[in-house]
Every structure is written in C-alpha cells, then in structure tokens.
Amino acid sequence: MNTNFSREVVLSDDEAMGRAGMSRRDFIKGIIATGASISAMGYVFGGCAGDMSSAPGAVERLISLNVNGRVRRVDVLPQETLAMTLRYKLGLTGTKLGCDRGECGACTVLVDDVAMYSCSTLTHRVRGRSVVTVEGLEGEDGDLHPVQRAFIEELGPQCGFCTPGQVMSAVALLNINPSPTREEARVAMSGTLCRCGAYDNYLNSVMRAAKEAS
Amino acid sequence: MLRDMMANFELYQPTAIDHALNLMNRYGDGGWVLAGGQDSFDWFKDRAKKPGAVIDINGIDDLHGIRETADGIEIGALTTLTEIETSALIKEKYGVLADAARHVASPQIRNVGTIGGNVCQDTRCWYYRYGLDCYRAGGNTCYADTPEGIDREHCLFGADRCIAVSPSDTAPALVALDARMVVVNGDGEKEVQAEDFFIGPDVDIMRMTILQPGDLLKSIVIPNTWAGARFYFEKVAERNTWDFALVNIAAAMKVDNNAIADIRMACGGVACVPLRLTVVEEVVKGSPQNGASADLAASAASRGATPLNYNGFKIPLMESLVKRAIRES
Numbered sequence: 001m002n003t004n005f006s007r008e009v010v011l012s013d014d015e016a017m018g019r020a021g022m023s024r025r026d027f028i029k030g031i032i033a034t035g036a037s038i039s040a041m042g043y044v045f046g047g048c049a050g051d052m053s054s055a056p057g058a059v060e061r062l063i064s065l066n067v068n069g070r071v072r073r074v075d076v077l078p079q080e081t082l083a084m085t086l087r088y089k090l091g092l093t094g095t096k097l098g099c100d101r102g103e104c105g106a107c108t109v110l111v112d113d114v115a116m117y118s119c120s121t122l123t124h125r126v127r128g129r130s131v132v133t134v135e136g137l138e139g140e141d142g143d144l145h146p147v148q149r150a151f152i153e154e155l156g157p158q159c160g161f162c163t164p165g166q167v168m169s170a171v172a173l174l175n176i177n178p179s180p181t182r183e184e185a186r187v188a189m190s191g192t193l194c195r196c197g198a199y200d201n202y203l204n205s206v207m208r209a210a211k212e213a214s
Numbered sequence: 215m216l217r218d219m220m221a222n223f224e225l226y227q228p229t230a231i232d233h234a235l236n237l238m239n240r241y242g243d244g245g246w247v248l249a250g251g252q253d254s255f256d257w258f259k260d261r262a263k264k265p266g267a268v269i270d271i272n273g274i275d276d277l278h279g280i281r282e283t284a285d286g287i288e289i290g291a292l293t294t295l296t297e298i299e300t301s302a303l304i305k306e307k308y309g310v311l312a313d314a315a316r317h318v319a320s321p322q323i324r325n326v327g328t329i330g331g332n333v334c335q336d337t338r339c340w341y342y343r344y345g346l347d348c349y350r351a352g353g354n355t356c357y358a359d360t361p362e363g364i365d366r367e368h369c370l371f372g373a374d375r376c377i378a379v380s381p382s383d384t385a386p387a388l389v390a391l392d393a394r395m396v397v398v399n400g401d402g403e404k405e406v407q408a409e410d411f412f413i414g415p416d417v418d419i420m421r422m423t424i425l426q427p428g429d430l431l432k433s434i435v436i437p438n439t440w441a442g443a444r445f446y447f448e449k450v451a452e453r454n455t456w457d458f459a460l461v462n463i464a465a466a467m468k469v470d471n472n473a474i475a476d477i478r479m480a481c482g483g484v485a486c487v488p489l490r491l492t493v494v495e496e497v498v499k500g501s502p503q504n505g506a507s508a509d510l511a512a513s514a515a516s517r518g519a520t521p522l523n524y525n526g527f528k529i530p531l532m533e534s535l536v537k538r539a540i541r542e543s
C-alpha cells in the first residue's frame with residue numbers, strides 16, 4: 001500500500017470544497033481523475049493492506065480491466081471486491097453499495113452480460129472479462145439506453161438508490177429474454193431490493209422497455 | 215470492528231486440479247477453497263474466518279459443466295445454480311434438482327454460486343456466523359441452545375451440543391436422487407453417497423461435510439435410477455428471495471397403478487444434515503398415492519422430533535410438506 005497518503009487532500013476536505021463551490025461527489029471524482037486515487041484508497045482501506053509481498057503463483061496486483069468497453073490499468077488488492085474497485089479506484093460511483101453482503105442488489109453489474117453482485121465478486125475474478133456498469137449503458141451519442149428511458153417514462157424510481165441495480169437487472173434480463181412475461185420479469189428483478197417498494201413501477205418500466213424494443 | 219473490507223489474504227487462481235491440490239496441501243488449515251464465493255465473502259467480511267490463502271478454483275475448466283454419462287449425469291462442482299436451473303437435461307430427467315436450484319437466494323447469487331459451494335456451505339446459525347466462539351467454532355458452549363437463545367431456525371433432530379441446521383436447498387434434492395459426491399485429494403479420487411457426505415455434530419462438530427482440508431469436491435454424479443421419476447420440491451422461507459429455508463423438502467417417487475412403488479425423500483432445515491426420511495419411505499411404499507398415505511407419512515416424519523424454545527412450528531410445517539410431497543409428486 002502506498003503510504004504517501006496526502007495530508008493536503010485530507011485537510012482540504014469540506015472547507016476547501018465549499019470554497020471552490022464543489023460538491024463532495026465532484027471532489028472525490030476529481031481526486032480519482034487526477035491519479036490521486038491512492039489517497040482515496042488510504043481512506044477506504046486504511047491500514048488493512050498488511051504485508052503485500054506475494055508468494056510465487058499468487059495473483060499480480062497490477063491488472064487490466066475492461067470496464068464499459070475501455071481497458072484500464074488498476075492496482076487491485078487480492079481481497080478487493082469489484083464494487084470497491086469500480087467506486088473507489090475507477091470513480092464509477094453509479095454502482096451503489098447497499099449491504100455489501102449480497103442481500104440487496106444495489107451493486108449489480110454485468111460481467112460478460114451476466115448480472116452479478118459486484119460487492120460479492122473479487123475484482124481479480126473479472127480479469128479478461130467485460131464489465132458493464134450503469135455508466136456504460138448510454139449510447140455513443142450520449143443517449144440513454146432504452147431501458148433507462150423506459151424507467152424514466154414509467155416513473156420507475158422513487159428515491160433512486162436502488163435504480164442502477166434495477167436497471168442492470170433489467171438489461172441482463174432483456175439481453176437473454178427480449179419479451180418476458182410480467183412473471184418472468186418479476187423473477188429476474190427479484191434480486192434487487194427496493195426500500196421504497198417501487199417494485200410495480202419498476203416492473204412497468206421493464207415491460208415498457210421490452211415492448212418498445214420489439 | 216471493521217466489518218466490510220476483507221482482511222488481507224494471498225489469492226491463487228490455479229487452472230488445473232493438481233495445482234489446486236498442491237496449494238491446498240501447502241496451506242492446510244490456513245487455505246480456503248473459493249468457488250463462487252457467495253458464502254465465503256460473508257465470513258471474510260465479518261472477519262469470522264481469516265484464511266491466509268484463498269484458492270480460487272474457478273479457472274479450472276475440468277470442474278465446470280454438465281455431462282451425460284452411461285449411468286446418468288455428472289455435474290462439475292463449479293456448475294452454477296443458474297446453469298442447473300436452466301439445463302434442459304436436468305429439467306427433463308431430474309426436475310427436482312432444477313427446482314431446488316431455482317429456489318436458492320437470488321438470481322444474481324445463482325448466476326455466480328456453484329452447486330459445489332451450495333452443498334459445502336457452512337451453517338447459518340447467526341451466533342456462529344457472528345464469530346462467537348461456540349462449539350462449532352472450537353469453543354465450549356452453544357449460544358443458541360440457552361433459555362434466551364433465539365433458536366427459531368434451529369434443529370428438530372440430531373442435536374448434539376450444536377443445534378444448527380443444514381442450509382442448502384440443493385442438498386435434499388441430491389439425497390432424494392441418490393447422488394454421489396466425487397472427492398479428490400493428493401491421494402486420489404473417491405465417491406461418497408450424498409447421504410454420507412453430510413455429517414452431524416455427533417460425527418464432527420466443526421464440519422458440515424466429510425471434506426477435510428486438502429479435499430476438493432470435483433463433481434456430483436446422479437445415477438439413472440430416478441431419471442424421469444415423479445418429483446416434488448418445496449421450500450418455505452420468510453421471503454421468496456434471499457431467505458434460507460425454514461424447512462424444505464425433496465422427493466422422488468415411482469408410481470405403479472396408483473401405488474407408490476418406490477420413493478426417496480429428504481428434508482432440509484430440520485437437522486444438521488439433509489435428513490433422509492427413511493421411515494416415511496418404508497411407511498408409504500406399496501400404499502396408494504392418496505391422502506390417507508400422506509397422513510400416515512406425515513406422522514411418521516415428525517416422530518422423534520425434539521422442538522426447542524422457538525422452533526415448534528417446524529413440526530407441523532415439516533408434516534405439511536411431507537403430506538404434499540406424497541400427494542403431489
């Protein structure tokens with residue numbers, strides 16, 4: 001672990017952000033983009049990296065990941081989950097962490113088109129595979145994915161926290177079953193919890209997305 | 215306590231069985247086999263288990279996939295629950311297993327969770343999972359079996375210091391199908407009946423299966439014996455998604471002239487192992503497949519059940535599932 005944990009970054013936190021008129025979110029994205037992500041890692045993983053000298057045959061830490069069609073080099077701990085890598089190293093905060101225990105689905109992403117919980121997937125497991133997060137759904141022209149449009153039109157989300165997971169579950173379903181019955185959609189969406197209970201709106205959204213694609 | 219980030223471990227990703235076995239031997243107790251990880255990560259995040267080395271076996275091609283053999287089918291340990299749920303072969307010949315797989319956890323967990331991990335997973339007793347030093351963790355007390363202990367999810371049969379239950383949905387189906395587990399280690403390969411693969415606290419209080427450090431479950435073999443038979447699977451849980459079975463049941467039945475010619479039945483959530491209901495099988499064999507046989511079967515099923523403070527409801531629940539399995543297979 002790089003111990004070069006920048007004190008300036010920490011001390012500048014809220015005060016500096018406020019002065020610069022930045023939100024906390026922009027601030028975090030900023031430091032990630034400028035390559036200071038190790039600092040963010042110091043914050044998240046503080047002190048638990050331990051002795052990282054690797055025994056022969058163990059995985060390499062510096063790996064290439066294909067995320068949303070772009071290959072990116074990342075330094076990944078052996079025990080790091082994909083959700084951690086996406087959010088805190090690649091700045092892809094669209095993927096949410098709800099429970100971090102495989103019990104809510106907020107962290108759902110697609111790996112080779114299959115929906116899985118990124119909180120319950122080791123990043124080292126997805127080397128050489130294609131990862132798609134909610135940020136990767138928009139078209140090249142910046143248009144929203146048809147599933148995202150349907151979610152808006154049907155007023156799918158309420159608070160929106162579970163929405164990225166719901167969108168990814170829906171995209172995974174429609175990839176393999178473009179015209180599901182409502183019951184099939186219900187089962188496919190069942191691995192993503194909605195604390196607001198907006199399930200019916202989400203189902204309406206999925207059915208609309210399916211209809212509009214046909 | 216930090217409860218989200220896993221403690222550091224060495225991660226290995228072997229691509230051959232031999233390589234994995236070598237690593238498992240090298241690390242012994244300190245090594246951990248990782249299949250889909252859907253049970254493992256909870257342990258690691260809660261810091262209740264801290265392996266020095268994690269051996270991720272997912273890259274071993276030989277452990278994946280479903281093959282038809284002369285005598286039935288062979289399912290690689292790394293076959294995902296989604297693959298089992300959707301396999302045309304399994305749906306056609308061993309529908310009860312596809313049904314059981316479909317009832318596990320959530321779609322995302324089934325996409326990653328493997329059949330091997332599903333049968334090898336540890337119990338859900340929350341005292342134990344919280345990391346308390348109970349009997350099963352090597353200590354000398356049981357936190358669930360006390361006057362204040364919440365033992366609602368715990369066992370009706372086979373208590374021996376530990377009262378935890380088998381959590382798996384696929385295990386009863388495999389016992390009903392008379393499956394065999396193929397286990398490899400440094401000394402070679404052996405086959406074990408599913409029924410003998412699972413062990414209770416009387417045999418070893420710190421393990422749920424016969425697997426010792428160094429043992430790898432390679433595949434599961436299902437013989438032709440019950441191919442295309444009549445089947446029944448039902449799981450009762452608090453919620454349809456994510457929740458473990460309070461009680462589940464799997465049955466395979468052959469019917470001849472409306473008489474039950476042969477039957478195998480196993481029940482999960484009531485003992486530390488998927489409990490084969492041999493008494494029920496004996497009681498109904500040769501009887502007509504009707505309500506009267508179902509009633510007899512139900513009372514035979516719960517004979518000897520010892521309820522704890524909060525789990526008495528499991529007795530009528532188990533009886534109802536047995537009745538339905540007899541009537542509706």
Ligand SMILES: Cc1cc2nc3c(=O)[nH]c(=O)nc-3n(C[C@H](O)[C@H](O)[C@H](O)COP(=O)(O)OP(=O)(O)OC[C@H]3O[C@@H](n4cnc5c(N)ncnc54)[C@H](O)[C@@H]3O)c2cc1C
Binds near residue numbers: 246250256323334456
């Ligand atoms: C929220 C949640 C809900 C769940 N609900 C259910 C449910 O309803 N029903 C149910 O049955 N299960 C449930 N599970 C449990 C479990 O995650 C899944 O059943 C899954 O199948 C486990 O498989 P895995 O490959 O991910 O296991 P892993 O975590 O990889 O492995 C589990 C254990 O088995 C060992 N192991 C795995 N493969 C092998 C092998 N080939 N040889 C030797 N040892 C091996 C591992 O060392 C580990 O100890 C749930 C889990 C979660 C997190």
Ligand code: SF4
Binds near residue numbers: 342
């Ligand atoms: S039931 Fe078993 S696992 Fe649970 S606290 Fe008691 S000894 Fe431990």
Ligand code: FES
Binds near residue numbers: 098120
């Ligand atoms: S954050 Fe991954 S399932 Fe809840």
Ligand code: FES
Binds near residue numbers: 158197
């Ligand atoms: S919209 Fe609020 S959690 Fe689903």
